Ligand SMILES: Nc1ncnc2c1ncn2[C@@H]1O[C@H](COP(=O)(O)OP(=O)(O)O)[C@@H](O)[C@H]1O
């Protein structure tokens with residue numbers, strides 16, 4: 545559980561969430577704005593402490609870890625992509641991608657070389673020395689995806705990765721996250737309220753009012769079925785009168 549504030553003004557944002565994510569899958573976490581999706585991701589990332597409950601991520605209990613351990617755990621095992629690409633404006637694309645490696649103490653030359661390789665994998669091999677401002681929004685988000693994946697994290701977490709992009713660029717970024725991010729030994733969580741990307745999901749969970757809904761709403765299911773052959777258990781029998 546997570547609440548913000550105290551006393552009468554306190555709001556409980558996460559309530560009794562039980563969410564499993566499996567290696568090799570892309571889990572889409574959808575739901576209206578204000579439902580608690582970003583708060584949940586912040587807890588998973590270990591950026592935000594939950595008030596109660598246990599939080600196991602990649603087989604380790606975040607709630608029991610010391611803050612320093614948690615920070616290095618996050619750096620080594622997780623990658624993040626945000627709505628706003630969060631690139632450092634004075635650094636080239638390759639340098640931006642190298643940041644997670646530099647933080648972990650990789651030598652500069654090697655880190656940047658690996659940054660370039662990663663940029664090739666996201667289709668930006670000819671833009672490695674560009675500054676962010678000379679790249680389009682879609683290209684900047686590709687750089688951010690490359691940065692999130694450069695240290696080969698087991699968990700990739702993306703918060704509204706297409707929200708700042710137009711339709712076609714949003715589709716391209718999701719294709720990339722699916723193809724490059726979703727590999728055996730890694731799991732991907734994408735948070736979105738953009739129904740144009742629902743069909744990239746292997747599985748969809750819907751969040752509302754701080755909880756995971758037991759069954760996603762029909763609209764969510766319809767959208768995800770449009771392209772993807774997504775199956776649900778048959779609906780429960782109506783209760784006898
Ligand atoms: N730091 C904070 N202090 C107080 N309330 C917050 C804070 N962060 C988020 N909230 C509230 O928590 C609720 C869930 O927010 P959020 O997790 O951002 O939802 P979502 O990402 O699904 O739009 C909202 O009502 C929001 O106003």
Ligand SMILES: [Mg+2]
Nearest residue numbers: 581582583703
């Ligand atoms: Mg959010």
